[in-house]
Amino acid sequence: MSLTAPRDRAVPGRRGTPPPRTPRRRKQALGLDHGAWFLLLPALIPILVLSVGPLLYGASLAFTDSQAGRTEPTQFIGVTNFSDLRFDDLFLDSFRVGLVWAFCVTALQLVLALGLALLLDQNLRFRWLARTLALVPWAMPEVVVGIMWRLVYHQDAGILNDTLASLGLIDSNLDWLTNFSLALPAVIAVGVWAGMPQTTVVLLAGLQNVPLELREAAHIDGAGVWRRFTTVTWPALRPVVLAITALNFIWNFNSFGLVYILTQGGPGGETRLPMLFAYEEAFKYGQFGYAAAMGLAMVAVIAVLLALFLRKRLREDVQ
Template structure:
């Protein structure tokens, strides 16, 4: 009588974490815990608290019971004519400053990428405006624009262009453009160094091939340089558009939102409503609308960047 033997398959047990492995996990959690607490305390909790405040009619910084109004603060924003005025100021500031910074930044990057003598020195000088704090930058340009003793009027007088003392920050639209110039002077260097990093990744052989095909400097720039700079330009557009849309500090220092509210942007208007007028519920609703607008801009630019990258792969 034959006996059959059945082979039993060995059972694989999941490896239990060793004591050393558990110690590494605890050590990693201990390293991440301070950063998590900072993110929660600086970002998450204020964001949730602002959302809660935006649903109430909070009109004082003192603790107390305030009526629940739901989305009334948000509907009030869209029914406020002043909101559309400051939104126009913000859109104008964002479009003009970003376009000027991108145009000048590409030009400066092309110069810095050329074989200049002491190129390291020129690159160091270009970064200086960006290294200045925005408060210092705003105070500097406010002094330059001063109608009585400003450097700009002094320069125009020395060049015999005009002897009149122009009040550069005296009219609303002119003051807005003067603030744009100050912002462009500070942030062009950021754009220049992003573009310069992109320029240094372009192989020189492409320019040699374009030159052999009879392309001049302008055609080489349009057919070779500009298409290959598209990822760098897209990143710069994302960063500068978002920062320009949230502009506050340079306007606070230079004009305080004046004259006649001509330089008020959405961020400055939010600050004024929340802290000057103590309409904290209304200001919180404005702050959330700004966050949603910035998020929408970021998503739009990221989609454009992703489509450009996919087109480059194809």
């Protein structure tokens, strides 16, 4: 019988074999060291106080009858607010408008930003200037963007109507923001313009990580522009597209300031996004509990939609 230890077994004390973990080592491996928690407190406390705390308080309001100017104590009413939401036609209409807005803006942002990112990735003259100008809409506050586009869409003095009239495309000035059939497309166009730069920057950063050797090899093999994009660029860029699309959908669905400046939800609720409707319920009509229930319902629906989207995309990536 051999007196040497088998090679596939670790022998304590042998060089290269890690020592057994003590309770302190286990805590350090799990990140449970008290010193580490103490160092995290300066960053953790503001997050808990300014983010997590208000979030939990707002969620708790959804189960109460909290109202502005009410002298009686706030009562716990369970899921009554959520039951009322199912039969609130105004809220359901605003939710439909929000989904149309979010899907359209997110899709158009992705397509246009991808084209712009591919263009800016080329070795063009004055490329640095083009990249700088592409970020201008992103650097502008939403209030400034909304006021600027209100002037562009102005029925009598707007540059858009003047341009279309000079080209002979319209016979009379159009009221873009108060017309039932034009208001939502006009607001969607502004949302795409305002949010496209950040998508462009993210996609451009993703393009920088595509190996140049693969592009050159595909070019030497005779692959055309479209073939190189589908076989080399897109597979490397797909995780970035997945991430920025999910984030854009969340941001767009939660839009408030831009649409509020442009139309305030009009005409007749055609551009009333869910966040704008919840804002009116809370600060115009004082229904804090009902508005909190709207916000919680929107979070739940968007979480389900994003989970289905990500699950489908991840399955495609695995296959």
